[in-house]
Amino acid sequence: MKRCVLITGGAGFIGSHVVRQFVNKYPHYQVVNVDALTYAGNLENLKDVESAANYVFEKVDITDRARLHQLFEFYQPDGIIHLAAESHVDRSISNPLAFLYTNVIGTVNLLEEARLAWREDLLGKRFHHISTDEVFGALGDEGLFTEETKYDPHSPYSASKASSDHFVRAYHDTYGLPVVITNCSNNYGPNHFPEKLIPLCISNILENKPLPIYGDGKYTRDWLYVIDHAKAIDLVFHEGKNASSYNIGGFNEWKNIDLVKELCKQMDVKLGREQGTSERLITYVKDRPGHDLRYAIDASKINAELGWKPSVSFQEGLSLTIDWYLENKDWLQKVTSGDYQNYYDEHYSK
Numbered sequence: 172m173k174r175c176v177l178i179t180g181g182a183g184f185i186g187s188h189v190v191r192q193f194v195n196k197y198p199h200y201q202v203v204n205v206d207a208l209t210y211a212g213n214l215e216n217l218k219d220v221e222s223a224a225n226y227v228f229e230k231v232d233i234t235d236r237a238r239l240h241q242l243f244e245f246y247q248p249d250g251i252i253h254l255a256a257e258s259h260v261d262r263s264i265s266n267p268l269a270f271l272y273t274n275v276i277g278t279v280n281l282l283e284e285a286r287l288a289w290r291e292d293l294l295g296k297r298f299h300h301i302s303t304d305e306v307f308g309a310l311g312d313e314g315l316f317t318e319e320t321k322y323d324p325h326s327p328y329s330a331s332k333a334s335s336d337h338f339v340r341a342y343h344d345t346y347g348l349p350v351v352i353t354n355c356s357n358n359y360g361p362n363h364f365p366e367k368l369i370p371l372c373i374s375n376i377l378e379n380k381p382l383p384i385y386g387d388g389k390y391t392r393d394w395l396y397v398i399d400h401a402k403a404i405d406l407v408f409h410e411g412k413n414a415s416s417y418n419i420g421g422f423n424e425w426k427n428i429d430l431v432k433e434l435c436k437q438m439d440v441k442l443g444r445e446q447g448t449s450e451r452l453i454t455y456v457k458d459r460p461g462h463d464l465r466y467a468i469d470a471s472k473i474n475a476e477l478g479w480k481p482s483v484s485f486q487e488g489l490s491l492t493i494d495w496y497l498e499n500k501d502w503l504q505k506v507t508s509g510d511y512q513n514y515y516d517e518h519y520s521k
C-alpha cells in the first residue's frame with residue numbers, strides 16, 4: 172500500500188521545508204499538508220511543489236474535530252508529522268487561549284483521530300510530534316538540555332507545548348499509540364515570519380527601522396538552519412525509536428545582541444552600506460515578561476543513534492538567509508502588510 176503522510180502546519184516556516192523534503196525525496200508517498208492558513212501560514216512558501224503529483228493541500232483547522240475525522244477517513248494516513256501550532260512567545264503572552272486551543276486541544280484532536288483510525292492495526296504507524304526546547308525552561312550560564320531534563324515551561328507558549336508533549340506520551344503509555352517527539356532549538360532560514368528575531372531584523376534593516384532588543388540583549392539562543400531541522404525530522408520519523416524523544420540543536424549559541432550585530436555586519440556588506448550603518452538602528456526596548464535567559468541543546472543522542480548533525484554553519488546559513496530575503500522582497504512585503512503591521516504597531520508601542 173502507498174504510504175500516506177499527513178503533515179500539519181505545512182504552510183508555516185518549518186512545515187513548508189518539511190513538506191518540500193518529503194514531496195521531493197519520497198515521490199512514492201502521498202503527502203497531505205493540513206493547515207488552517209493562519210497569519211503564519213502561507214502557500215507562497217510551497218509554490219515549487221504545489222503541482223507535484225504526490226502532494227495535496229487541505230485547509231483544515233486542527234481544532235475542528237469533525238473536519239479532521241473526515242480527513243482521516245478519506246486519506247487513511249499511516250504517518251503524521253505534527254507541526255501546526257501557534258509558535259510565537261510574545262503572542263502567547265497577549266493571547267494565551269489561542270495557544271491552548273491549537274497547541275493542546277488541536278494536538279489531542281489529532282491523537283484521538285490517530286487512535287481511532289489505527290485501533291485495529293498499529294503496524295507501520297507513527298505519530299511524530301514536533302516540539303521545542305522551550306519546554307525545558309531556562310538554563311543558567313552553564314549546561315545543556317538533554318532528553319532527561321525535567322520539563323519547566325515558563326511562557327504560555329512553552330506551557331502549551333509541554334502539555335501537548337505530555338499528551339503525546341500519555342497516548343503511547345495508555346493506548347500504545349506509536350509516537351516519537353523531537354524538541355528543537357531556534358530555527359532560522361528562508362520563509363521565516365518576520366515577527367521572529369532574525370527575519371524581523373532583516374526586514375527592519377531594509378526599511379531603516381529600529382532593531383528592538385529586549386532587555387540587555389544578553390539572552391542566549393541556540394540557532395539551527397531550518398533545512399537541517401527538516402532533515403532531522405525526516406530521519407527521526409523513519410528511524411527514531413518508538414516512544415523516544417530526540418533533542419535537535421545547532422551547537423551554536425549566540426547572545427541576541429551579538430547575533431544582531433553579526434547580522435548588521437553582513438547586511439551592510441550585502442547592501443553596499445558603510446559598516447556601522449545597520450548597527451546604529453539597534454534599540455534596547457522593554458524586556459519580554461518571564462524571558463528565559465538561555466537555551467542550549469545537547470544533540471548527542473540523535474547523533475549517536477541516527478548519525479544526524481547540523482550540516483550548515485551559522486555564517487553560511489545566515490548569509491543564505493539574508494540572500495533569500497533580498498531575493499524575495501515581494502514575499503516580505505506581502506506578509507509585512509495588513510494584519511502583521513497591526514501586530515507590530517501594537518506590540519512595539521507598549
Ligand code: NAD
Nearest residue numbers: 180182183184185207208209211212232233255256258358
Ligand atoms: P509557524 O508559526 O511559522 O507556522 C505554524 C503553521 O501552523 C502555520 O502554517 C499555521 O497556519 C498553522 N496553524 C496554526 N494554527 C493552526 C490550526 N489551528 N490548525 C491548522 N493549522 C494551524 O511555526 P514554525 O516556526 O514553523 O513552527 C512549527 C512547529 O515547530 C511548531 O509546533 C513549533 O512549536 C515547533 N518549533 C518551532 C521552532 C522555531 O524556531 N520556529 C523551534 C522548535 C520547534
Ligand code: DAU
Nearest residue numbers: 258259260303304305356357366367368383384385390427
Ligand atoms: O527555542 C525554540 C523556539 O524558538 C520555538 O519553540 C518558538 O516557536 C520560536 O518562536 C523561537 O522562540 P524565541 O522566543 O526564542 O524566538 P524569537 O525569535 O521570538 O526570539 C529570539 C530571542 O530574541 C529571544 O531571546 C527574544 C529576543 N527578541 C525577540 C524579538 C521578536 C528580541 O530581543 N527582540 C525582538 O523583537
